[in-house]
Amino acid sequence: MSLQDLIKKELSKWMIAPGPESDVVVSSRVRLARNITAIPFPNRATTEEAEKIFDLVKNALKEHTPFELNLVDLAQLSDIDRTVLMEKHLISPQLARGGQYKGVAFSNDEVISVMVNEEDHLRAQVIYPGFQVEEAFQLINKLDDYLESKLDFAFSEKYGYLTSCPTNAGTGMRASVMVHLPGLTYTNRIQQLLQGVNQLGLAVRGVFGEGTEAQGNLYQISNQVTLGRTEEEIVDNLNRVTTQIIQQERHWRNQLLEERKEDLTDRILRAYGILMYAHKISSEEAVRLLSSVRLGIDLGIIKNVNPSILSELIVLIRPGFLQMIEGKQLSTEERDLHRAALIRKRMRLSQNQGIE
Amino acid sequence: MICQNCNERQASVHLTKIINGEKTEIYLCEQCAKEKGEFGFATDPFSIHNLLAGILSPDVHPSRNFVKQEVEQCKNCNMSFDEFGKIGRFGCSDCYDEFDPRLAVMMRRIHGSDQHTGKVPERQGQTILIKKRINELRTELQRAIAKEEFEKAAKLRDQIYDMEKKESIEDGGVE
Numbered sequence: 343m344s345l346q347d348l349i350k351k352e353l354s355k356w357m358i359a360p361g362p363e364s365d366v367v368v369s370s371r372v373r374l375a376r377n378i379t380a381i382p383f384p385n386r387a388t389t390e391e392a393e394k395i396f397d398l399v400k401n402a403l404k405e406h407t408p409f410e411l412n413l414v415d416l417a418q419l420s421d422i423d424r425t426v427l428m429e430k431h432l433i434s435p436q437l438a439r440g441g442q443y444k445g446v447a448f449s450n451d452e453v454i455s456v457m458v459n460e461e462d463h464l465r466a467q468v469i470y471p472g473f474q475v476e477e478a479f480q481l482i483n484k485l486d487d488y489l490e491s492k493l494d495f496a497f498s499e500k501y502g503y504l505t506s507c508p509t510n511a512g513t514g515m516r517a518s519v520m521v522h523l524p525g526l527t528y529t530n531r532i533q534q535l536l537q538g539v540n541q542l543g544l545a546v547r548g549v550f551g552e553g554t555e556a557q558g559n560l561y562q563i564s565n566q567v568t569l570g571r572t573e574e575e576i577v578d579n580l581n582r583v584t585t586q587i588i589q590q591e592r593h594w595r596n597q598l599l600e601e602r603k604e605d606l607t608d609r610i611l612r613a614y615g616i617l618m619y620a621h622k623i624s625s626e627e628a629v630r631l632l633s634s635v636r637l638g639i640d641l642g643i644i645k646n647v648n649p650s651i652l653s654e655l656i657v658l659i660r661p662g663f664l665q666m667i668e669g670k671q672l673s674t675e676e677r678d679l680h681r682a683a684l685i686r687k688r689m690r691l692s693q694n695q696g697i698e
Numbered sequence: 699m700i701c702q703n704c705n706e707r708q709a710s711v712h713l714t715k716i717i718n719g720e721k722t723e724i725y726l727c728e729q730c731a732k733e734k735g736e737f738g739f740a741t742d743p744f745s746i747h748n749l750l751a752g753i754l755s756p757d758v759h760p761s762r763n764f765v766k767q768e769v770e771q772c773k774n775c776n777m778s779f780d781e782f783g784k785i786g787r788f789g790c791s792d793c794y795d796e797f798d799p800r801l802a803v804m805m806r807r808i809h810g811s812d813q814h815t816g817k818v819p820e821r822q823g824q825t826i827l828i829k830k831r832i833n834e835l836r837t838e839l840q841r842a843i844a845k846e847e848f849e850k851a852a853k854l855r856d857q858i859y860d861m862e863k864k865e866s867i868e869d870g871g872v873e
């Protein structure tokens with residue numbers, strides 16, 4: 343399979359399609375936790391009860407729906423295939439370990455996914471490229487209405503949707519954005535900003551790595567509280583804060599360009615050079631350099647490289663994907679070699695023709 | 699400092715969360731932090747069992763603030779309140795009802811609130827709302843009768859009748 347075919351066939355919409363404000367916001371995601379009344383939650387369910395949940399969901403999705411979801415039984419997949427699903431953010435690390443009557447249903451473009459028998463009976467999510475939290479919420483709300491017409495969701499007036507963990511009760515909803523913040527990081531503004539975000543009821547974590555050393559300057563920002571606020575309030579709060587972050591990030595990028603243009607250009611082109619010619623590369627180094635290259639594209643320092651290179655490659659260079667492409671288990675060193683080769687190929691691909 | 703998630707490796711990552719002005723700190727090892735970072739929802743740092751057990755613990759031990767509960771165990775899934783306190787996870791949706799009086803305090807600690815204000819599901823939700831409204835009307839009716847406001851009482855009785863009709867339709871299983 344050619345690299346273009348692989349990207350088109352194997353990657354989800356959020357990694358390859360353009361989205362609004364995508365110079366800062368990589369993707370927007372909304373998740374809902376739902377359970378069926380009175381059947382024990384997955385951590386306490388018997389095999390028969392887990393099977394019952396699996397069948398109930400299977401039946402609910404069997405009919406022709408506007409969502410076109412196909413349910414996959416994770417027990418039927420190989421370890422590598424499950425890892426790939428995790429790397430695409432379609433299933434959690436917990437589900438990637440497999441197990442009986444655990445599944446995931448997803449749409450063709452992989453915008454929608456519904457995990458079955460994870461921590462809750464159902465975990466539905468919608469991921470869109472760029473800044474589209476509201477749109478993601480609208481779609482998942484419609485999906486929720488549909489599922490609720492088929493399944494008896496556990497709900498109480500007082501505590502809302504009832505979930506396995508009390509931290510998810512109420513709306514059962516987490517809305518999040520993945521943001522790329524090299525400008526704020528290089529100008530040492532990031533800690534201050536993240537603390538502020540925390541005080542506004544939002545949780546921040548590095549997408550790869552944690553705390554101050556978020557690899558690739560990629561952060562995930564999501565609501566902390568799920569009870570006592572409406573879904574609209576949660577979306578609105580995240581939208582307001584994200585809008586502020588976008589403005590600040592752009593401001594500091596411009597500041598860098600004005601005051602430290604030569605240093606910045608050097609850093610970006612060195613990153614570009616290494617990715618073009620490295621023979622071996624770890625995922626940490628690759629993600630860090632890809633962040634610089636993406637910044638270079640956004641600031642017009644690097645031309646002829648498709649901006650989606652960052653969101654594509656942060657997924658493609660992960661261990662599961664590399665092993666799926668090669669069709670076998672790979673050692674760490676073999677992965678570093680294949681990763682470097684894949685990146686070299688991708689960099690040259692976008693120079694010549696790009697991915698439409 | 700040992701990682702609060704796996705209790706095995708040395709913690710090297712320090713996380714701070716602030717909810718309603720209250721600060722919570724978590725220490726994780728590199729590996730656990732990485733796992734959590736990659737799929738936020740399922741492994742939200744705030745839902746780590748240990749941490750939650752910490753939040754619960756004052757109520758798990760019998761305290762003078764709490765009248766000894768009659769129900770110590772969920773009738774549906776047999777989970778006891780103590781067990782829930784230890785693992786930080788409910789056993790089933792009925793647990794919420796069974797443990798209710800103690801939950802409010804915990805929910806206020808976690809969310810700063812103990813009352814859902816968001817979406818109400820169409821099917822079960824309508825029935826819940828109608829039942830709630832009927833109860834309110836019945837209380838009003840009692841009050842009206844007590845005050846000998848018979849005209850008002852008659853109106854209320856008609857309203858209750860209408861609501862009950864609606865309720866039986868809803869219960870009858872509209873798709």
Ligand SMILES: [Zn+2]
Nearest residue numbers: 701704727730
């Ligand atoms: Zn650990």
Ligand SMILES: [Zn+2]
Nearest residue numbers: 772775790793
């Ligand atoms: Zn229970």
